[in-house]
Amino acid sequence: MNASLLPYLTQARAPLVREVGVINEFGEQDTVSIPAERALTLYVDRRELVTLMTLGAMPELLVLGYLRNQRLVRSVTDIESVTVDWEVHAAALKTRSGIEDREARTAQRVVTTGCGQGSVFGGLMDELDAIRLPDQASLTQGQLYGLLNAIRLQETTYKSAGSVHGCALFRGEEMLMFVEDVGRHNAIDTIAGWMWLQGPEVQDGGDKVFYTTGRLTSEMVMKSAQMGIPIVVSRSGITQMGHELAQRLDLCTVGRATNKRFLCYSAPQRLVLQPELAGPRLRA
Amino acid sequence: MNASLLPYLTQARAPLVREVGVINEFGEQDTVSIPAERALTLYVDRRELVTLMTLGAMPELLVLGYLRNQRLVRSVTDIESVTVDWEVHAAALKTRSGIEDREARTAQRVVTTGCGQGSVFGGLMDELDAIRLPDQASLTQGQLYGLLNAIRLQETTYKSAGSVHGCALFRGEEMLMFVEDVGRHNAIDTIAGWMWLQGPEVQDGGDKVFYTTGRLTSEMVMKSAQMGIPIVVSRSGITQMGHELAQRLDLCTVGRATNKRFLCYSAPQRLVLQPELAGPRLRA
Numbered sequence: 001m002n003a004s005l006l007p008y009l010t011q012a013r014a015p016l017v018r019e020v021g022v023i024n025e026f027g028e029q030d031t032v033s034i035p036a037e038r039a040l041t042l043y044v045d046r047r048e049l050v051t052l053m054t055l056g057a058m059p060e061l062l063v064l065g066y067l068r069n070q071r072l073v074r075s076v077t078d079i080e081s082v083t084v085d086w087e088v089h090a091a092a093l094k095t096r097s098g099i100e101d102r103e104a105r106t107a108q109r110v111v112t113t114g115c116g117q118g119s120v121f122g123g124l125m126d127e128l129d130a131i132r133l134p135d136q137a138s139l140t141q142g143q144l145y146g147l148l149n150a151i152r153l154q155e156t157t158y159k160s161a162g163s164v165h166g167c168a169l170f171r172g173e174e175m176l177m178f179v180e181d182v183g184r185h186n187a188i189d190t191i192a193g194w195m196w197l198q199g200p201e202v203q204d205g206g207d208k209v210f211y212t213t214g215r216l217t218s219e220m221v222m223k224s225a226q227m228g229i230p231i232v233v234s235r236s237g238i239t240q241m242g243h244e245l246a247q248r249l250d251l252c253t254v255g256r257a258t259n260k261r262f263l264c265y266s267a268p269q270r271l272v273l274q275p276e277l278a279g280p281r282l283r284a
Numbered sequence: 285m286n287a288s289l290l291p292y293l294t295q296a297r298a299p300l301v302r303e304v305g306v307i308n309e310f311g312e313q314d315t316v317s318i319p320a321e322r323a324l325t326l327y328v329d330r331r332e333l334v335t336l337m338t339l340g341a342m343p344e345l346l347v348l349g350y351l352r353n354q355r356l357v358r359s360v361t362d363i364e365s366v367t368v369d370w371e372v373h374a375a376a377l378k379t380r381s382g383i384e385d386r387e388a389r390t391a392q393r394v395v396t397t398g399c400g401q402g403s404v405f406g407g408l409m410d411e412l413d414a415i416r417l418p419d420q421a422s423l424t425q426g427q428l429y430g431l432l433n434a435i436r437l438q439e440t441t442y443k444s445a446g447s448v449h450g451c452a453l454f455r456g457e458e459m460l461m462f463v464e465d466v467g468r469h470n471a472i473d474t475i476a477g478w479m480w481l482q483g484p485e486v487q488d489g490g491d492k493v494f495y496t497t498g499r500l501t502s503e504m505v506m507k508s509a510q511m512g513i514p515i516v517v518s519r520s521g522i523t524q525m526g527h528e529l530a531q532r533l534d535l536c537t538v539g540r541a542t543n544k545r546f547l548c549y550s551a552p553q554r555l556v557l558q559p560e561l562a563g564p565r566l567r568a
Contacts, residue, residue: 018524022547025425027559032547037502037523053502053525141309163499163521182501182523215447217466218321218337237447239321239466240302241337256446263306263316275311 005077006197009060012084014038016055016180017161033161037182040084042066042091045098055157055164055181058190059084062181063091065193069223071127072099076196128222133230133250134206139172141274146173147233148257151211154178158213167191169229170209176202184214188223195227205229216242216253216265225249231270233257238265289361290481293344296368298322300339300464301445317445321466324368326350326375329382339441339448339465342474343368346465347375349477353507355411356383360480412506417514417534418490423456425558430457431517432541435495438462442497451475453513454493460486468498472507479511489513500526500537500549509533515554517541522549 017033024030040059041051044067054062060082067073073095080094139147147170157164157180167187168178177194181187188210195203205228212220216234218241224232225245231252238246238255243265246253252270256263260279264271301317308314324343325335328351338346344366351357357379364378423431431454441448441464451471452462461478465471472494479487489512496504500518502525508516509529515536522530522539527549530537536554540547544563548555 020527020549022549023552023555023557024548025544025546025559025562026565027557030547034522034524034527034549037525039525161521163523182499215466237445238318239447240318241321241323243302243304243318260309262309263314264308265304265306265318268307271307273307273311275309278309281310 007064007076007079008081009064010083010085012056012059012086014056014086016057016157035157035161035164035182038086039089040091041089042093044072044093045095046092052186053182054186056086057157057179057181058194059086059091061179061193061197062186062190063093063193064196065189065191066186067093068192068196069189069226072102128225128245128249131225131228131249133225133228135250137206137230138270138272139209139231139252140272141277143173144233144254144257144262144271145260145277147175147209147211148259149173150175156180166211166213168211169195170211171207172209176208184212185219185223187214188212188220192223192227209233212236215239216246216255218242218245221245221249221251221253225251230267233262291348291360291363292365293348294367294369296340296343296370298340298370300341300441319441319445319448319464319466322370323373324375325373326377328356328377329379330376336470337466338470340370341441341463341465342478343370343375345463345477345481346470346474347377347477348480349473349475350470351377352476352480353473353510356386412509412529412533415509415512415533417509417512419534421490421514422554422556423493423515423536424556425561427457428517428538428541428546428555429544429561431459431493431495432543433457434459440464450495450497452495453479454495455491456493460492468496469503469507471498472496472504476507476511493517496520499523500530500539502526502529505529505533505535505537509535514551517546 016036019031020034022030022032036055037053038056039051040054042049042063063082078096080096083092164180164182165184165187166180169176169191177191179187179190208229209231210224210229211233213235215236216238221242233254246266250267252267253265254262300320303315304318306314306316320339321337322340323335324338326333326347347366362380364380367376448464448466449468449471450464453460453475461475463471463474492513493515494508494513495517497519499520500522505526517538522537530550534551536551537549538546
């Protein structure tokens with residue numbers, strides 16, 4: 001990709017945690033850290049599109065990924081700039097030549113999400129059958145354990161303040177990108193935005209693994225598939241529609257993944273089992 | 285309320301869990317329960333409004349509460365019927381005399397949520413300053429422990445299948461209503477729908493406590509306040525905007541609440557401390 005065609009991005013930063021006073025069960029005053037949560041209203045070519053509630057770690061990438069995953073812009077090179085200003089809680093995105101069919105594509109409210117009421121602009125389900133994940137993509141149990149260990153070692157807002165979801169992009173056990181947000185959809189969108197800016201070998205999801213602390217709901221599985229990522233790992237479980245979509249897409253879902261434990265829910269042929277690495281069997 | 289004016293509701297039911305095959309870290313096949321997740325497209329007076337992804341435990345109440353919390357209908361008696369048919373994944377809601385200003389009120393997309401990308405139709409923030417929670421509403425530490433114990437004893441889809449959020453409405457330590465959903469916003473909306481159908485002493489949130497397994501994000505705090513409920517308890521933590529809103533509303537938020545432990549983040553005067561009930565101090 002010609003770097004001169006990549007969008008100009010601000011690097012707006014804001015504190016990710018705040019100290020607040022609390023009273024505990026012993027009646028004592030204490031202070032704890034809580035994660036930031038701020039509104040970011042997205043204007044596309046000066047017209048308001050949506051307001052996202054976000055931790056605010058990487059707002060420019062969130063905005064890029066949101067437009068990508070909503071399929072409102074075809075290529076990142078169609079975007080001229082993303083300007084985030086936390087003073088006014090606004091992100092201004094400028095396209096090079098407008099959004100085709102904007103009215104039609106933002107009118108159909110709301111095929112939705114695992115949080116129950118997320119919003120995805122219409123037509124995504126229609127695209128599902130066009131998705132083909134590479135047959136040969138796989139992950140070994142040893143790589144899975146390496147991935148989980150990298151997550152465990154990551155410095156996080158979660159560790160200091162809780163109440164955020166983490167997402168990461170891996171190639172095998174190599175962590176390429178990690179982000180947290182108060183919304184798990186925001187976290188995955190931020191990764192999608194980051195991937196969009198990279199060269200083709202990172203943009204291609206085929207040899208990647210997506211990790212999320214959140215549940216594997218229909219929308220999480222769908223977004224992974226849209227990004228071309230054939231393997232998704234979660235600390236949490238899976239819902240029925242997430243499971244059905246993953247089976248239909250031949251997308252490997254691994255849940256309840258912590259330490260040496262996991263459950264593979266779909267496309268187990270993508271997971272190269274090495275049970276000898278699982279260690280001694282512990283009683284629950 | 286004249287019972288003859290209450291809406292007619294179907295009682296559509298569908299399985300809440302499903303057994304699926306998994307492979308574990310020892311390479312063994314097993315089966316586990318996972319929660320259902322199904323699309324429910326809501327048609328209001330024959331026009332499509334929104335698609336919710338839901339567990340499907342109480343879809344008619346979810347639809348009622350959704351319309352209530354979105355402020356699209358003023359009174360439950362304005363609704364003639366809610367007909368849910370899982371065969372076609374549709375809920376048909378019929379009003380008695382239409383939705384005033386429907387276009388304007390559903391056009392402003394999306395002041396949003398703790399999942400990051402939920403949708404709340406415009407104008408809710410404007411209503412905040414009109415909300416007055418009763419000054420004298422309070423909860424004792426003993427009642428809080430009774431409430432947490434009732435939650436612990438509740439039979440749940442969470443216990444059997446994980447990956448769902450639970451919500452409950454309490455009066456003191458008396459549980460009035462409990463519901464689970466894949467989306468925590470759906471769960472709170474379902475409770476709002478249930479309250480709407482009850483007599484005035486239940487409809488009035490002033491002496492109620494709201495419990496959620498989910499985080500206390502801005503939207504959760506806002507919805508509680510809209511329902512007139514001055515005290516919210518969560519197993520999880522709080523976000524900055526949830527905290528700011530709670531302080532502004534003088535709404536008591538209690539988080540990290542399990543067993544005897546908790547943190548009170550806001551309006552501590554509503555929590556009557558009884559530290560002698562906290563038991564021996566354990567080191568973390």
